[in-house]
Amino acid sequence: MPDTLREAGDAPRPDTPGGRDSAAVLEVDGLCRAFGEVKAVDDVSFTLARGGSLGIVGESGSGKTTTARIVVGLERADAGRVRVGGGSGGPQRGRAARLARAREVQMVFQDPFLSLDPRTTVEAVLRETLRLHFPGRDHPARIAELLDQVGLGAREASALPRQLSGGQRQRVAIARALAVEPRILVLDEAVAALDVSVQAQILNLLADIRKQTGIAYLFITHDLGVVRCVTDDVIVMRHGRVVEAGSTAGVLADPRHPYTRLLLDSVPRPGWDPKHIAAARRAL
Amino acid sequence: MSTTTEPHASTGPDAALDIRGLRLNLPGTARPVLDGVDLTVAPRETVALVGESGSGKSLTSRSVLRLLPPGAVAEGRVLVEGRDVLAMNPGELRRLRTHTAAMIFQDPRAATNPLRRIGDFLTESLRLNAQVPAEEATERAVRMLDAVGLGDHVLRRYPGQLSGGMLQRVMIAAALMGDPTLILADEPTTALDVTTQAEVVGLLDDLRGQFGTGLLFVTHDLGLAAAISDRVYVMYAGRIAETGPAEELFQRPRHPYTRALLDSTPRLTAPRGRLAAIGGQPPSLRQELTGCPFAPRCRLATDVCTERAPALIPVADGNPQPHLAACHHSDQLTEVTADA
Numbered sequence: 001m002p003d004t005l006r007e008a009g010d011a012p013r014p015d016t017p018g019g020r021d022s023a024a025v026l027e028v029d030g031l032c033r034a035f036g037e038v039k040a041v042d043d044v045s046f047t048l049a050r051g052g053s054l055g056i057v058g059e060s061g062s063g064k065t066t067t068a069r070i071v072v073g074l075e076r077a078d079a080g081r082v083r084v085g086g087g088s089g090g091p092q093r094g095r096a097a098r099l100a101r102a103r104e105v106q107m108v109f110q111d112p113f114l115s116l117d118p119r120t121t122v123e124a125v126l127r128e129t130l131r132l133h134f135p136g137r138d139h140p141a142r143i144a145e146l147l148d149q150v151g152l153g154a155r156e157a158s159a160l161p162r163q164l165s166g167g168q169r170q171r172v173a174i175a176r177a178l179a180v181e182p183r184i185l186v187l188d189e190a191v192a193a194l195d196v197s198v199q200a201q202i203l204n205l206l207a208d209i210r211k212q213t214g215i216a217y218l219f220i221t222h223d224l225g226v227v228r229c230v231t232d233d234v235i236v237m238r239h240g241r242v243v244e245a246g247s248t249a250g251v252l253a254d255p256r257h258p259y260t261r262l263l264l265d266s267v268p269r270p271g272w273d274p275k276h277i278a279a280a281r282r283a284l
Numbered sequence: 285m286s287t288t289t290e291p292h293a294s295t296g297p298d299a300a301l302d303i304r305g306l307r308l309n310l311p312g313t314a315r316p317v318l319d320g321v322d323l324t325v326a327p328r329e330t331v332a333l334v335g336e337s338g339s340g341k342s343l344t345s346r347s348v349l350r351l352l353p354p355g356a357v358a359e360g361r362v363l364v365e366g367r368d369v370l371a372m373n374p375g376e377l378r379r380l381r382t383h384t385a386a387m388i389f390q391d392p393r394a395a396t397n398p399l400r401r402i403g404d405f406l407t408e409s410l411r412l413n414a415q416v417p418a419e420e421a422t423e424r425a426v427r428m429l430d431a432v433g434l435g436d437h438v439l440r441r442y443p444g445q446l447s448g449g450m451l452q453r454v455m456i457a458a459a460l461m462g463d464p465t466l467i468l469a470d471e472p473t474t475a476l477d478v479t480t481q482a483e484v485v486g487l488l489d490d491l492r493g494q495f496g497t498g499l500l501f502v503t504h505d506l507g508l509a510a511a512i513s514d515r516v517y518v519m520y521a522g523r524i525a526e527t528g529p530a531e532e533l534f535q536r537p538r539h540p541y542t543r544a545l546l547d548s549t550p551r552l553t554a555p556r557g558r559l560a561a562i563g564g565q566p567p568s569l570r571q572e573l574t575g576c577p578f579a580p581r582c583r584l585a586t587d588v589c590t591e592r593a594p595a596l597i598p599v600a601d602g603n604p605q606p607h608l609a610a611c612h613h614s615d616q617l618t619e620v621t622a623d624a
Contacts, residue, residue: 059477059478059479059480060448060477165565166337167565195336195337195504196336196504196506196545196548196549197336197544197545197548197561197562198336199548199550200548200549200550200559200560200561200562201561201562201563203550203559203561204558204559204561207558222477222478223550224552225549225550225551225552226550228550228552228556229550229556229559249556252552262479263478263479264552265482266478266479266481266482267478267507267552268481268482268485268505268507268508268510268511268512269507269510269511269552269553270510270511270530270531270534271511272482272511272512274482274483274485274486274489274511274512275486275490277479277482277483277486278482278483278486281479281482281483
């Protein structure tokens with residue numbers, strides 16, 4: 001696990017500059033979060049390289065979404081720290097701190113229909129975001145640029161969310177996230193609700209955007225095919241813990257943890273044996 | 285497209301399901317949402333119906349129980365055990381839904397009442413529609429729960445006390461309660477984790493053998509369809525684009541849409557890098573179709589494709605089960621393995 005920092009959350013490392021990975025845009029160290037008795041996130045550590053793409057794979061209840069929400073600042077951690085862009089990981093309260101975090105990290109959710117205001121046109125969504133983060137800049141030019149970047153035209157710009165298809169709505173959500181010029185985009189099952197042909201368009205779009213802008217992705221997904229397609233590195237989570245980490249190609253070709261093997265075997269393919277998988281699942 | 289009358293596998297009175305020329309019109313649309321669908325399921329056979337949203341795959345499966353949207357006008361025939369569902373009176377329809385065909389939906393939480401115990405839920409249909417005494421119905425519920433690997437303590441539980449995978453197994457038990465000859469499963473594993481999906485699919489497969497039911501499995505997941513089914517139908521814009529034995533259809537797709545779907549799926553075995561995405565969108569329901577519905581997105585399309593709708597015709601022989609495709613240029617498609 002070359003990329004994974006594994007230290008206890010209650011024993012933070014000395015804050016010396018030499019101890020930092022200067023190539024990392026995101027360092028997560030010893031993250032813990034409990035909901036009552038349940039340890040949703042249990043000592044999770046990882047780094048995301050500048051312009052890199054890290055997948056977090058796991059099933060429901062693995063803690064992958066809670067981890068993502070802590071990184072974005074939608075959820076607080078009981079212990080551990082999140083360092084974005086080599087920052088201090090200091091206090092996260094208050095409007096200024098929230099805006100500062102939003103400038104660095106943006107999130108795209110699974111269902112764009114729920115994350116877009118049904119009464120606001122696409123153009124107005126982008127204008128509102130730009131006004132909040134960049135008062136006094138030339139917004140119409142930037143809006144046109146953003147729409148072009150995600151492959152939307154003038155017709156879609158004046159449309160309301162309900163007039164768009166699922167794929168187009170997800171493009172709007174990506175454009176809104178990019179408007180802030182973040183260094184990290186957290187994508188939580190962002191292509192899971194899309195049809196395969198549209199999903200392929202969005203995955204290609206995300207690959208292009210990363211190449212053009214050098215933005216880094218934290219890609220939360222349950223789909224190993226998607227992970228293989230868009231990430232450089234991957235961590236596998238189960239019951240709140242990281243069970244395996246490494247390069248995506250390495251982990252998928254040569255999984256070391258039995259749970260990773262089970263996940264891989266569970267992907268349906270011709271000659272697939274569901275009974276064997278069910279037995280392996282019970283044995284684990 | 286005119287209704288095709290090509291011979292299908294397992295047609296006739298023995299089929300668990302035999303849909304012929306099903307056409308469905310909805311108010312406010314410019315074209316039929318289902319346009320001449322032919323589909324069969326034999327006893328003990330698993331048939332996958334694959335398509336993207338709006339392709340009509342769910343409407344096709346729902347029409348088997350005549351669960352149609354308000355204002356829908358259906359033409360054609362939907363024969364379950366040789367009897368036309370579209371012509372049934374309310375009493376016959378009730379018997380069909382209680383005893384002959386059962387549906388398993390995607391979201392088991394949405395299909396159960398959170399305030400009623402599993403026992404009530406399982407026995408309700410038999411008690412109310414078939415006047416089976418409560419004791420006898422409960423006995424059967426216990427047997428069916430056992431068949432899906434759950435104990436009888438589940439009878440006293442509420443849906444909220446069960447996990448998604450357990451609740452979907454309860455839904456399968458519920459589907460088996462009336463001893464149906466046909467199970468319609470509409471994306472039954474989409475809401476489940478991958479490892480749970482394997483368990484539910486394995487269970488459905490077991491029960492199909494054990495109870496002799498035919499299974500129509502509606503899914504958007506080509507990999508899953510390939511893994512579990514004997515035969516596959518691929519739908520696009522309310523029509524069957526291609527049908528054939530699962531292995532053959534995925535190895536040698538003869539419709540450009542099937543081929544494009546396979547190419548655009550991120551898989552563990554395909555080469556890494558950019559996916560071959562299909563440009564554009566499926567045709568809107570507000571738009572009339574003249575030629576092949578896939579023509580605007582198809583790299584093989586020529587003038588004939590926009591002028592004339594292709595019929596669903598045999599594309600390969602030498603199979604016990606026919607392989608049919610609705611494409612003017614299906615002979616131009618090469619094997620997936622050859623240039624993947």
